[in-house]
Amino acid sequence: MQVTGEIAEIREAIARSRQQGCQIGCVPTMGALHAGHISLVEECRKRVDYVLVTIFVNPTQFGQGEDLDKYPRPLEADLDACRAAGVSCVYTPEIPSLYPDGYGTWVDVEGMSTILEGECRPDHFRGVTTIVAKLLNIIQPDVACFGAKDYQQQTLIRQMVRDLNMPIEVVVAPTVREADGLAMSSRNQYLSPEQRQTALCLSQALNIAEESLLAGETSIAQVEKRMLDHINSFDDVRPEYTVLRDPDTLEELKSLQPEMVALIATYVGQTRLIDNRRISLPQ
Incomplete structure (x- = not known):
């Protein structure tokens, strides 16, 4: 090499x-x-x-x-x-x-x-x-x-x-994840053991968004709020955004569409982490 x-x-x-x-x-x-x-x-x-x-x-x-x-x-x-x-x-x-x-x-x-x-x-x-x-x-x-x-x-x-x-x-x-769902990132090594557990809130919030939509939730604002509420239920976090967007343009959605992407950015302690999930609604 x-x-x-x-x-x-x-x-x-x-x-x-x-x-x-x-x-x-x-x-x-x-x-x-x-x-x-x-x-x-x-x-x-x-x-x-x-x-x-x-x-x-x-x-x-x-x-x-x-x-x-x-x-x-x-x-x-x-x-x-x-x-x-x-x-x-x-x-x-x-x-x-x-x-x-x-x-x-x-x-x-x-x-x-x-x-x-x-x-x-x-x-x-x-x-x-x-x-x-x-x-x-x-x-x-x-x-x-x-x-x-x-x-x-x-x-x-x-x-x-x-x-x-x-x-x-x-x-x-595709994103590669740890066995517990945390997206692999070079910045994960900044996390303490306690923060490492807290960081699971990102993938968990994405799960909540997908599950809500697949269960029939039609309010984009409600889905975004559920993600944010889950992040904020943890200590030592500072969320910057929890949103549902168009997967190609990342523009705000006026209504649900067949393909969407949920995106999250939050600090866990002093470490800034991001994650996302493509979500497909059944036709």
Whole structure:
């Protein structure tokens, strides 16, 4: 497995692989890899011959007072996990190579990037779409894999790829969960044992939303309130939103529709967690 932080070396490796007839797949990450990330590698390997994982803690998607400095960076453990998963190459760039002095170009997807996560974390998605566009431009993969847990992020990335006519298939893989339902996240390691139990309130609230809708509840406001009430029944939480939205646009719903997505963001202690659930009503 090749490991490099150099753009020229990445492009040379990809060119060699293409000359051998390989299809190229990319899994962009910020490291601190867990089973959810490895599932993206496995999904990518089903489609291509050469899988490249990027590990880069992107400073431009963190706001003031967020966890950029303490974000986990266990590089050697991440590389071991990539080797075990059959990754062909890991790209580990340094900040100056991607954001040199005088850098001033940004990719901004209008509309959806200003609501929900975008409202809670201003400029977050500008940083996300910019770094993903840069990585896709450097690597120029045939396939790029993202996780469904970051629902709004993958929706924005798919729109960016469409809008910029990138010849890339974006694959969204299902959220990987712990046995008790907690969505896997690199930030889960911030949680104390007590907070880890409290964090189950997110998946439980999503269960409540789905069960309410399947039982015949027709009030969107009531479903959202039930999610919020469940989150607030726990100590040491600070919910930011519990909503039911259109799965493609994330716009507010005026009435129920066959396909919807429930989305939650809340702090548990000082750790901010998100989760979501696609909900299909019987026809």
